[in-house]
Amino acid sequence: MYSREEVKQLKETFWTRFGQYMALHTSADGEKINWVNYRTGIKNLRFKMEADKRVALIAIEWTHQDISMRRLMWEQFEEYRNMLTGILGEEWIWDLEVVDELGKLVSMIYTTMEGKSIFKQEDWPDLISFFKPRLMALDEFWCDAQYGFEIFKS
Template sequence: MYSKDEASQLKQAFWTTFGQYISPQLSAEGLKVNWVNYKTGIKYLYFRMEANKRSASIAIEIAHPDPGIQELFFEQFLELKNLLHGTLNEDWEWQLHEMTEDGKIVSRIVRKLHNVSIFNKNDWPALISFFKPRIIALDEFWSDAKYAFDALK
């Protein structure tokens, strides 16, 4: 078991390592990008990569405080589902209006990896192999799809 400080340091070390590993990769538009803190350019719309002691996930997260607007974003993603899954080369789980641990309602399109731990450095290659192709594919998808969300900005 790690102290809160040790756990925080290990998490920070992983994300720093991942960031250094992926930093040479340019975006689909040929630009330098901060992959760990990917900016979609739309408020309340995030590409989230998370890892904990049991699993990892990568998600498109819609966190708008108005559930109706959240649903509009979600429906727009449903319109682009074939493009998204075609770019990702896999199906993801679609979750409309889920409660987070801190009590917020969000909607997600998510892919999970189980039985890995950010606290086990032996799992880091598996985590990197999980996150890297998916965040790059999300960026490729977003370079084409973002214009479909202009009316929702």
């Protein structure tokens, strides 16, 4: 069992190392990018990565409080579904209403990997191998699709 401080430190170390590793790669449009804190340019829309003691998750998450706005964005993502799936090379889970870690309703398109722990350094290569290609695929998708989401900029 880890103390709260040890948990914080292990997670911080993993994400720092992942960020350093990913810094060697440019975005799909050739730009230098902060992969860990990927900016979509759309308020309430982000690429999310999480890992804990059992599951790793990568997602497109939008958090607008107004369900009608989340549905509009959902419909826009539906327009790009074939492109997204083609670039990812796999089907992800589409969920219009998920309760996030803060108890708020959000919408997500995501996939998970089970059985690997951020608290086991021997699992870190597997976690990186899970996150890296999917995050790079999300970036490739976003380089093309972002223009279809400009109506959500505020």
